[in-house]
Amino acid sequence: MAQSADTAAEHQRILREVESTDTNCLGPTLRSVYDGQEHGLFMEKLEGRIRNHDREIEKMCNHHFQGFVDSITELLKVRGEAQKLKGQVIETNRKLRNDGKELLATMDELTQCRLQQRNIATTIDKLTHCLPVLEMYSRLQEQMRAKRYYPALCTLEQLEQSCLPRAGEYRFCAIMAENIPVLRAHIRDVSMSDLKDFLESIRKHSDKIGETAIKQVCVREGERGGNAQMTVWLNDSWIWLRVCPSVRVSERDLVDFSPVYRCLHIYTVLGSRDTFENYYRKQRRKQARLVLQPNSNMHETLEGYRRYFNQIVGFFVVEDHVLHTTRGLVNRAYVEELWELALSKTIAALRTHSSYCTDPDLILDLKNLIVLFADTLQGYGFPTSQLFDMLLELRDQYGEVLLKKWNRFFRQILDQDNYSPIPVATQEEYRRIAGQFPFQDPELEKMSFPKKFPFSEFVPKVYSQLKEFIYACLKYSEDLHLSSTEIDDMIRKSTNLLLTRTLSNCLQYAIKKKNVGLAELVQIIVNTTHLEMSCHYLEEFISNITNVPPHMVNATKLYGTSTFKDARHAAEEEIYTNLNLKIDQFLQLADYDWMAAQGGGQASDYLSDLIAFLCSTFSVFTHLPGKVAQTACMSACKHLSTSLLQLLLEADVRQVSMGALQQFNVDVKECERFARAGPVPGFQGDTLLLAFIDLRQLLDLFIQWDWSTYLADYGRPSCKYLRVNPHTALALLEKMKDTSRKNSVFSQFRKNERDKQKLIDTVVRQLRNLIAAHQS
Numbered sequence: 001m002a003q004s005a006d007t008a009a010e011h012q013r014i015l016r017e018v019e020s021t022d023t024n025c026l027g028p029t030l031r032s033v034y035d036g037q038e039h040g041l042f043m044e045k046l047e048g049r050i051r052n053h054d055r056e057i058e059k060m061c062n063h064h065f066q067g068f069v070d071s072i073t074e075l076l077k078v079r080g081e082a083q084k085l086k087g088q089v090i091e092t093n094r095k096l097r098n099d100g101k102e103l104l105a106t107m108d109e110l111t112q113c114r115l116q117q118r119n120i121a122t123t124i125d126k127l128t129h130c131l132p133v134l135e136m137y138s139r140l141q142e143q144m145r146a147k148r149y150y151p152a153l154c155t156l157e158q159l160e161q162s163c164l165p166r167a168g169e170y171r172f173c174a175i176m177a178e179n180i181p182v183l184r185a186h187i188r189d190v191s192m193s194d195l196k197d198f199l200e201s202i203r204k205h206s207d208k209i210g211e212t213a214i215k216q217v218c219v220r221e222g223e224r225g226g227n228a229q230m231t232v233w234l235n236d237s238w239i240w241l242r243v244c245p246s247v248r249v250s251e252r253d254l255v256d257f258s259p260v261y262r263c264l265h266i267y268t269v270l271g272s273r274d275t276f277e278n279y280y281r282k283q284r285r286k287q288a289r290l291v292l293q294p295n296s297n298m299h300e301t302l303e304g305y306r307r308y309f310n311q312i313v314g315f316f317v318v319e320d321h322v323l324h325t326t327r328g329l330v331n332r333a334y335v336e337e338l339w340e341l342a343l344s345k346t347i348a349a350l351r352t353h354s355s356y357c358t359d360p361d362l363i364l365d366l367k368n369l370i371v372l373f374a375d376t377l378q379g380y381g382f383p384t385s386q387l388f389d390m391l392l393e394l395r396d397q398y399g400e401v402l403l404k405k406w407n408r409f410f411r412q413i414l415d416q417d418n419y420s421p422i423p424v425a426t427q428e429e430y431r432r433i434a435g436q437f438p439f440q441d442p443e444l445e446k447m448s449f450p451k452k453f454p455f456s457e458f459v460p461k462v463y464s465q466l467k468e469f470i471y472a473c474l475k476y477s478e479d480l481h482l483s484s485t486e487i488d489d490m491i492r493k494s495t496n497l498l499l500t501r502t503l504s505n506c507l508q509y510a511i512k513k514k515n516v517g518l519a520e521l522v523q524i525i526v527n528t529t530h531l532e533m534s535c536h537y538l539e540e541f542i543s544n545i546t547n548v549p550p551h552m553v554n555a556t557k558l559y560g561t562s563t564f565k566d567a568r569h570a571a572e573e574e575i576y577t578n579l580n581l582k583i584d585q586f587l588q589l590a591d592y593d594w595m596a597a598q599g600g601g602q603a604s605d606y607l608s609d610l611i612a613f614l615c616s617t618f619s620v621f622t623h624l625p626g627k628v629a630q631t632a633c634m635s636a637c638k639h640l641s642t643s644l645l646q647l648l649l650e651a652d653v654r655q656v657s658m659g660a661l662q663q664f665n666v667d668v669k670e671c672e673r674f675a676r677a678g679p680v681p682g683f684q685g686d687t688l689l690l691a692f693i694d695l696r697q698l699l700d701l702f703i704q705w706d707w708s709t710y711l712a713d714y715g716r717p718s719c720k721y722l723r724v725n726p727h728t729a730l731a732l733l734e735k736m737k738d739t740s741r742k743n744s745v746f747s748q749f750r751k752n753e754r755d756k757q758k759l760i761d762t763v764v765r766q767l768r769n770l771i772a773a774h775q776s
Contacts, residue, residue, distance in 0.1 A: 007038050007041070011038075011041070011042050011045050014029055014032065014033060014042065015045065015046065015049055017029050018046075019049075126167075129163075129166045129167045130167045130170065130173075132163050132167075133159065133163040133167045133173065133176070134172075136155060136158065136159045136163055137159060137176060139155055140152055140155045140156060140159065140183070143155060144183070144186075144187075147190075149187045149190055149191055149262065149266060150262050150265050150266055150269075152183075152187060153184070153187050153266055153269050153270070154269065156180060156183055156184065156187075157269060159176070159180070160177070160180050184270060187266060187270075188266065188267070188270060188272070191259075191262060191263040191266045191267070192263065192279075194259040194262065194263060195259050195260065195263040195280070197259065198256070198257075198259040198260060199283055199284075199287065201255060202255060202287075202314075202318055203287055203290075203291075205255050205314065206291065206310070206311045206314030206315050206318070207307060207310045207311050207314060208310075208314065209255065209310075209313070209314035209317050209318065210309065210310035210311055210312065210313030210314030210315075210317065210376075211310045211314075213313050213314070213317050213376050214309070214310065214313060214372050214373070214376050216376075217372060217375050217376045217379060218372065255318075257321065257322070257325065260280075260322065260326070260329070261325075261326065263276060264276060264326060264329055276329075277328070277329055277330075280329060280330075281330065281334060284319065284330075284338070285338065287315065288315060288338055288341065288342060291311045291312055291315050291342075292312065292341070292342055292345040292346060292349070293345075294308050294349045294353060295308075298349075298353050299353035299354065299356040299357055302362060302365045302366065302369070305353075305366055305369055306369060308349075309369055309370075309372075309373040312342060312346060312373070313373065313376050313377060315342075316335075316338075316339065316342070316377060316380065316382065317380065319335050319338065320335070320380045320381070323335055339377075339382050339383075343384075343386055343387070346387075347386060347387065347390045350366075350370070350390060350394070351390070351393070354366060354394055354397060355397065357397075357401070358401055358404070359401070360398060360401045360402050360405055360472065363394065363397065363398045363401060363476075364398070364472075364475055364476055366394075367391055367394060367395075367398070367476055368479070370387060370390075370391055370394075371391070371479045371480070373387070374387040374388060388480060388481060391480055392480070395476055395477075395490065398476050399473070399494045399497065402469060402472055402473070402494070402498075403497060403498060403501065403502045406465060406469055406498060406502055406503075407502045407505070407506060409465050410462065410465065410502065410503055410506035411506055411509065413457075413458045413461045413462060413465070414458055414506055414507075414509070414510040416457075417456050417457050417458040417461075418456065418457065419456050419519065419520040419523040419524070420456055420523065421452040421453055421454055421455065421456060421523075422452060422453040422455065422456060422457055422460075423450055423451075423452050424449065424450065424451060424452070424453065425449055425450040426449060427449070430449075430451075433453060433460055436460035436461075436463065436464055437455075437459055437460035437463045437464075437530075437534065438463075438534055438537045439453065439455075439530065439534075441454075454526055454530070455523075455526055455527045455530045456523050456526075456527055458527060459527045459530055459531060462503070462531065463531065463534060466495070466498070466499075466503075466538060467538075467541060469494075469495065469498055470491055470495055470538075470541065470542060470545070471545075473490065473491045473494045473495070474487070474491060474545055474546075477490055477491070484546050484547050484548050485548055487546050487548075488542065488543070488546035488548035488556075489556050491542055491545075491546065492542060492556035492557075492558060493556055495538070495542070495558060496556070496558060496559045499558065499559055499560045499563040500559050500562070500563050503563060504563050504566060504567060507524070507528065507563075507567035507570070508567065508570055510524060511524060511567065511570050511571050511574050512570075512574065516574070516578075517578075518575060518578055518579070518617055518620070519620055521571045521574050521575045521578065522575070522620055522621060522624055524567070524568075524571045525568050525571045525572060525575075525624055525628060526624070528564040528565075528567045528568040528571070529564070529568060531560070531564045532560065532561050532564035532565060532568070534560075535558055535560035535561050535564075538558055538560060539557075539558055542558075572628055572631070572632070575628075575632050576631070576632060576635045576636075579614075579617070579632060579635065579636045579639070580635070580636070580639045582613065582617075583610065583636060583639055583640050583643060584643065586606050586607075586609060586610035586613065587606070587610075587643050587644075587647060589605075589606040589609075590604065590606050590607075590647060591604075591606075592604070592647075592660055592663065592664065593659075593660060593663075594653050594655060594656050594657065594660045595655060595657050595659075595660065596657055596659035596660045596663060597657065597659045598658075598659040598662060599659050599660070599661070599662025599663035599664075599665065599666055600663055600666065601666070602666065603666055603667050603669075603670035604663070604666075604667050607667045607670055607671070608670070610640070611670060611671070611674045614636060614674065614679060615674070615679055618632070618633055618679040618680050619679075621633075621680060627682075629680040629681075629682070630680055630682050630683060632680070633679055633680040633683075633688065634687075634688060634691060637671070637674075637675055637688055637691035637692065638691045640671060640691075640692075641671070641691050641692045641694065641695050644664075644667070644668065644671075644695055645694065645695050645698070645728070648664060648732065649728065649731050649732065653735060654735065655735055655736070656732065656735040656736055657736075658702075658703075658736070661699065661702055661703060662703065664699065665699045665703055668692060668695055668696065668699060671692055672689055672692055672696070675688040675689045675691065675692065676688075676689065693723050694723045694724075697720075697721045697722070697723045697724050698721075698723075698724050698728060698729065698732070700721070701721050701724055701729065702732065702733075702736075706720075706721070707763045707766075709721070710724065710729070711763075711766055711767075711770065714726070714770060715774075726767050726770050726771050726774075727771065729767060730764065730767040730768065730771065733760065733763060733764055733767065734764065736760060737757070737760055737761065737764065
């Protein structure tokens with residue numbers, strides 16, 4: 001029962017769904033019926049439902065049938081009346097058409113007249129708008145033919161924006177409108193061509209413009225004179241340059257800026273001002289790079305530098321003029337950027353090319369050009385401090401070149417000097433030398449003519465060249481905006497380099513060169529002594545030209561005193577060395593017979609010649625300071641003593657006889673006589689004899705054969721043979737032994753000779769024991 005009730009309810013739901021659902025959506029509903037097992041029962045209920053609906057439809061039709069019949073009957077009655085009304089309307093229409101034919105004809109004529117009147121008014125109105133267009137276009141053509149492009153562009157803009165829109169859409173207007181971009185492009189191209197011509201003209205005339213600007217600075221600052229007309233012309237030209245649209249380079253050359261202004265206005269009207277500005281700046285940057293690229297041989301002549309500076313100045317004068325006469329074509333930032341580029345490249349180029357320069361005059365002229373270049377551009381508002389910093393760098397190179405030039409001067413002076421005191425025969429000659437070199441000697445002034453200065457020619461010449469060098473340094477320091485103290489310091493430092501490096505090396509060269517004689521060395525010592533005494537005059541000379549007192553706390557002191565002292569000491573050492581070499585040369589002539597039975601009564605020939613040489617040599621030392629002469633004499637005597645001892649102890653001398661020692665002793669006595677004679681004044685007592693004391697005690701010990709005293713007193717301060725070294729004594733004693741017992745000096749068949757040989761052997765053993773005892 002429950003199942004049949006559920007099935008009946010489900011069938012009812014499906015039937016309601018069939019009645020209320022769109023036929024397109026009945027598929028799922030019907031499928032649910034066929035999927036079940038009661039579709040037969042559902043079909044019975046469906047047919048019953050259809051029959052119920054058929055009965056309801058039939059009832060509704062029967063209810064409305066009578067009203068439908070009545071409506072048809074009334075419609076048939078109205079048809080007759082309608083036919084009658086139609087006939088009346090047709091008749092009325094026929095009569096109205098016949099009556100309105102004349103009126104229609106009149107109305108047609110009126111309409112035609114009104115149409116003609118409107119067309120005339122329209123034509124007049126259109127012509128009123130078209131005639132200005134034609135007139136303006138005609139004016140445009142005239143302006144284009146006259147190459148008045150900026151007014152033509154303004155006319156073109158007015159034509160496009162005002163006249164053509166009011167004229168209407170006519171064919172000629174369309175042609176004009178189509179031609180407007182072509183005309184604009186033509187105006188733009190022509191103005192750009194004019195600008196290119198202007199840029200090319202500026203590039204060609206930059207040299208002249210810069211030259212004019214630099215000349216103006218020369219006139220204003222009084223650095224380069226000219227006649228009054230030239231001065232006025234330059235000053236007027238400078239003012240005109242800053243305010244007028246053209247720069248006058250000469251009476252024939254004229255650089256016109258109007259193409260720039262015209263092109264700027266044209267591109268502004270065209271709405272392409274940024275394009276124009278970018279193009280102008282780009283082209284000027286390219287020109288700047290060309291201007292800033294110097295010729296490879298610029299360093300060879302001053303004219304190359306001058307042309308380079310003129311072009312740069314001309315370039316920036318033009319840019320400054322454009323900056324002040326246009327509104328924003330170039331701005332300060334752009335010009336400053338170009339100047340920074342130019343400054344770095346200019347300084348780099350100057351550093352490179354100036355490094356090739358070896359002529360100080362050219363460097364000095366270049367410095368003056370750079371100062372003019374900097375002052376000119378500084379007058380236009382460009383910062384130039386880096387150029388002056390570079391000039392301080394160039395100052396070092398200038399100093400080095402000067403040092404090389406003065407090195408040649410000094411070498412030439414030293415090579416050409418005769419190293420003899422300067423003779424003067426008249427008062428004029430004396431004054432001339434005294435004017436060249438600050439020398440004062442009352443004794444010499446009192447002497448009658450002819451007389452001699454103590455120094456040679458190279459003293460006044462070197463002193464004059466020192467002053468010339470100082471003047472050359474001063475010339476470079478001018479116009480560098482340096483204080484007097486800075487200039488003084490620069491000159492003193494450069495002069496110190498000249499003294500301590502250049503002049504010192506030249507003096508060393510003169511002292512060390514081959515074949516320099518003792519007389520020349522003596523004169524060099526005298527010369528450097530006087531130059532040393534003149535150093536304070538150089539100090540005063542520098543202070544006078546720089547206006548800086550020499551006692552300033554921070555003032556640099558000249559090192560001339562030490563330079564000349566070092567040179568003098570080197571000459572003294574060279575004298576000592578040369579004397580020793582001469583002594584060695586004489587000693588090489590020594591020819592002793594070391595096996596002689598007895599000595600001679602006279603000194604050896606070589607030693608006599610040596611003593612004569614020393615006497616003549618020391619006689620020319622009269623101009624030397626006493627200490628130098630004494631040192632030279634003592635040094636020579638010591639070297640002679642040492643060399644004689646070495647000669648006695650040479651390994652080649654195998655045996656020495658007592659006779660040979662006696663001859664050697666005669667030669668040493670000759671040396672001692674020379675020392676006692678005082679070849680150089682100033683020695684106290686027998687000081688010079690001390691140079692031979694070692695040799696004297698050694699010879700006395702052997703000749704007197706005083707070995708007992710030597711061995712007994714050895715090591716005591718009061719020992720008679722205190723300066724005799726046991727090793728030296730042993731070496732010489734060994735040379736007196738007869739080691740073969742056959743060829744001894746004392747090889748005699750007498751008992752006293754054999755005893756003497758035994759005594760030598762005994763002394764040798766005692767010396768060896770003495771040496772061994774002191775070594776332990």
